Structure formats: structure tokens, C-alpha cells
Amino acid sequence: MFGVGNPRAAIMFVGEAPGFYEDQQGEPFVGAAGKLLNDLLQSAGLSRSDIYIANVIKCRPPNNRDPEQDEVETCKPFLMQQIAAIGPQLVCSLGNWATQTLLERKVGITKVRGQIFPLHDFVLFPLLHPAAALHQGNLLQPLREDFKKLKAYLDQHASPRSSAGNTTAASPRPLQVDTSSQQTQMDLFAS
Numbered sequence: 001m002f003g004v005g006n007p008r009a010a011i012m013f014v015g016e017a018p019g020f021y022e023d024q025q026g027e028p029f030v031g032a033a034g035k036l037l038n039d040l041l042q043s044a045g046l047s048r049s050d051i052y053i054a055n056v057i058k059c060r061p062p063n064n065r066d067p068e069q070d071e072v073e074t075c076k077p078f079l080m081q082q083i084a085a086i087g088p089q090l091v092c093s094l095g096n097w098a099t100q101t102l103l104e105r106k107v108g109i110t111k112v113r114g115q116i117f118p119l120h121d122f123v124l125f126p127l128l129h130p131a132a133a134l135h136q137g138n139l140l141q142p143l144r145e146d147f148k149k150l151k152a153y154l155d156q157h158a159s160p161r162s163s164a165g166n167t168t169a170a171s172p173r174p175l176q177v178d179t180s181s182q183q184t185q186m187d188l189f190a191s
């Protein structure tokens, strides 16, 4: 399973691997975790049509087991090509696997969630994985807080109007996503 969404998205989400329903439908995040993700996106002023979603692992691991290192290594070049093709300014990694794969560091998601990591071609914003919050109810509130932080980041960096005067040389370039309107504008590549 490849990925789905807006091919001109300024924001891309990366999950772990397709589950049963994703595997059946050939689309990421269509099961219970996807429904929660839709709700969280809405809380951040985003919708599925604004973003692009892919997974690190392109096939469902048997019995939903954790991916193995060689599977990550095999699939990672496809993910990196997807990121290069979409060209998002912000990549939100969901959970440990996506975060560690993109940060190229073995670091726990609870240590890095909600923080900004300017990488070479994009800014990485790690978030807890929605499926983790479905399995462990006590993670739901922290996950909602992650998306509040994401909204705050988008509000600060989104529109050319709000970001023009307050960026510094070290700041990532402004995300041209206007989250102030009902329907988020993705004018990143508009001419």
C-alpha cells in the first residue's frame, strides 16, 4: 500500500504500517486509528484532503507484529521518494517507528513528541500514534495535546501574512497553509 492524499500537500503524516482494513482497502488509516486521526486533524484545522498520508512499511506485517529492521530498511527508500515527490514542508511522524526512521535515531516517542526537528528538506514534528491511544486510554489526552501543539505551530507559521515579519534566519521557512479559513488553503505551489 502506497499513500493517499493531496499530492501538493505542505503537510505529510507518516504512520507505521497498514493494518487489516488498510491492507484490504489499499489506503492508510481507514480503520479505528484513522477515525481518531480524522478527529484529531479536525481539531488542528486540517482535513484529509489538505494532507498526504503514507506509512513507513508498505505491507501489513503478519498478525500486526512490529516491523523488523530489514523491513524498515527495505521500505524506507520508497518513503523517502514519496517525501521527495510531495515536497512537504512539515512531516508529522506518528509514533515510534516513523519518528525513529525519519530522525535516524533510536529515541522514544514520549521523549520527542510535540518538538520541532528541522531536518535537511523538511521540519519533523513527532506525535503520538493514534493506535497507541486506542490501546492505552491514558495516552488520548497527551495525543490531543500534541495536536494542539501542531495547531499552534501551524497558526504561527501558516499564512504568509502572519509569518512574514517574525521569522529569523534559524526559523524554518513559512508554511503557506492558511488555517484561518474553514477550508484550509494549500497554496504552497500556487502560481
Ligand code: URA
Residues within 6 Å of the ligand: 015, 016, 017, 018, 019, 022, 027, 028, 029, 030, 033, 034, 055, 131
Ligand atoms: N496504523 C498505521 O500506522 N498506519 C495505518 O495506515 C493504519 C494504522
